Structures are given as structure tokens and as C-alpha cells.
Amino acid sequence: SLVxxxxxxxxxxxxxxxxxxxxxxNIGSKSVHWYQHKPGQAPLLVIYYNSDRPSGIPxxxxxxxxxxxxxxxxxxxxxxxxxxxxxxxxxxxxxxxxFGGGTKLTVL
Amino acid sequence: xxxxxxxxxxxxxSSQTLxxxxxxxxxSIRSGDYYWTWIRQPPGRGLEWIGYIFYSGSTYYNPxxxxxxxxxxxxxxxxxxxxxxxxxxxxxxxxRCARLLAFCGGECGYFQYWGQGALVTVSS
Numbered sequence: 001s002l003v004x005x006x007x008x009x010x011x012x013x014x015x016x017x018x019x020x021x022x023x024x025x026n027i028g029s030k031s032v033h034w035y036q037h038k039p040g041q042a043p044l045l046v047i048y049y050n051s052d053r054p055s056g057i058p059x060x061x062x063x064x065x066x067x068x069x070x071x072x073x074x075x076x077x078x079x080x081x082x083x084x085x086x087x088x089x090x091x092x093x094x095x096x097x098x099f100g101g102g103t104k105l106t107v108l
Numbered sequence: 109x110x111x112x113x114x115x116x117x118x119x120x121x122s123s124q125t126l127x128x129x130x131x132x133x134x135x136s137i138r139s140g141d142y143y144w145t146w147i148r149q150p151p152g153r154g155l156e157w158i159g160y161i162f163y164s165g166s167t168y169y170n171p172x173x174x175x176x177x178x179x180x181x182x183x184x185x186x187x188x189x190x191x192x193x194x195x196x197x198x199x200x201x202x203x204r205c206a207r208l209l210a211f212c213g214g215e216c217g218y219f220q221y222w223g224q225g226a227l228v229t230v231s232s
Contacts, residue, residue: 033218035155042204042222043155054220086155090208090217095168097145097157097208097217 002026004087004100011106012077020072020103022087030089032070034063037084037102046085047072074105082107110135112205114226122232126192130205130223137186138163143208144188145219146179148201156201160208161188195230202227 004024012018022032034047045054047063050070060075074081087100116128130144137144143160150156159169161179169177173192181188192199202225209216 031215031217035219037155042224043219045218045220048218049215084154088155088218090210090215092210092215092217096170097147097160099155099157102154 001094001096002089002091002098004089004098006085006087006100006103008101009104009106011108013108014077014079016077017073017075018077018081018105020074020085020105022070022072022100023068024089024098024100025068027070027089028065028068030091032063032065033088033090034070034072035086035088036081037086038082043086077107079107081105110207110221112207112221112223114203114205114223116226116228118227119229119231120195122196122230123194126190126195126199126203126228126230128190128203128205128226128228129187130189132186132188132207135207135221137181137188138183141209141211143168143210144181145206145208146190146203147206147219147222148203149225150198150201158190158192158203162210197230197232200228200230 031049035043037043050065051063084102086102111133113131120126145160146158161167176193178191204225206219206222
């Protein structure tokens with residue numbers, strides 16, 4: 001079954017850009033969604049359909065996909081961006097939801 | 109604004125059954141656009157999809173949990189529930205309910221609304 005692979009941790013200085021990747025066989029044919037998860041809070045949808053932003057999500061956060069790799073890019077990093085980020089795919093043919101292992105973003 | 113709230117015991121003994129309920133407000137649980145979903149996160153680990161249920165009662169489970177899992181729905185109470193039997197300490201986790209947008213005229217499949225989560229500890 002589909003496995004989504006994320007880099008476990010990424011560290012970025014304030015004001016810089018973070019690129020978080022999510023790879024998996026055949027995700028090129030599926031929509032990838034991204035969540036920001038801070039301790040003690042519910043996960044927050046930040047990107048859906050690979051690159052769309054829900055209302056209220058700043059345009060510093062963007063998503064893209066090329067082949068079998070999806071990328072979440074956060075520019076002009078702020079301390080408040082420190083969180084775990086998860087990618088997610090819905091395999092509607094198999095009726096299975098898959099999450100990546102998550103990337104812990106640390107702001108230096 | 110849609111809200112989901114988990115409730116249930118925070119401590120379960122090993123080999124017993126874990127039971128949680130998710131109460132939905134601000135939106136209809138009878139909508140045919142959504143799957144009502146359970147997701148868990150063991151301490152220090154990532155998110156794991158447990159399973160989901162349609163308002164009609166159709167269920168779809170994570171294959172790794174299927175033999176121990178029952179998800180049910182009570183549309184009259186706007187609630188859906190999780191039962192996980194024969195639990196072990198490995199089932200200790202924060203359990204969250206969420207709403208999956210499943211039918212939108214295209215490929216959907218994302219979670220816009222989540223509960224705050226309920227920590228369930230399995231004691232040995």
C-alpha cells in the first residue's frame with residue numbers, strides 16, 4: 001500500500017524559507033494535503049489539493065507537486081511556524097487515508 | 109462553525125475495550141458529503157488513520173486494526189463512536205475525531221475540522 005515519506009526534522013532560521021517534502025509511489029495521481037500540528041492543538045489544514053490554501057492561511061505557505069514528490073514551502077519563517085507538519089493522501093479506491101510520518105520544523 | 113468533541117474514559121486496562129464518542133455540532137452528520145473519521149497519535153509518534161463511517165453506517169477500517177475495531181453512528185444524537193477491543197499499551201494515544209470531505213464533485217479527501225483530542229492511556 002501507499003507509503004508517504006517525510007524528512008523527520010528540518011531547522012530553519014527566522015526570515016528564511018523552509019521546504020518540506022513528501023514522497024510516495026504514485027502520489028502523482030493523487031491530491032496531497034498538508035496539516036500544521038502544534039502541541040496540545042488540533043491539526044490545522046494549511047494546504048489542500050496540492051497547492052490550494054484554506055481561507056485564513058497566509059500566502060507565505062504554499063504547496064506544489066512534481067512527479068511523486070509534494071513540497072510544502074514556508075517563506076519568511078516566523079517563530080509561530082514551529083510545529084509538526086504532516087502530508088496526507090486519500091486513496092478513495094481502497095478507502096484508505098494515509099499520513100506521512102511528519103516533519104518537525106524547528107525555528108532556530 | 110462545525111465542532112467535534114471527543115468523550116470517553118481516559119484510562120483503560122489492558123485486554124479491555126476502549127470506547128470513545130464524538131459529538132458533532134454546527135453541521136449535519138447526515139450530510140452525504142463527508143466521512144466521519146477517527147485518527148490517533150501515540151506519544152511521540154505521527155498520525156494514524158483508524159477508520160471512518162458514512163452517515164448510512166457504511167464503515168471502512170485501517171487493515172491493521174480491522175479485527176479489533178467497530179465504528180458506529182447515531183444520527184439522531186449527531187454522534188459517532190469508536191470501540192477498540194483487546195487493547196494493549198501500544199494503543200495508548202491521543203484519539204481524535206475529524207470530518208473528511210469525501211464528495212465534492214472531484215477528488216477531495218481532506219480534513220477541515222478536527223476535535224481537540226482525547227488522551228487514552230492503556231494500563232498494564
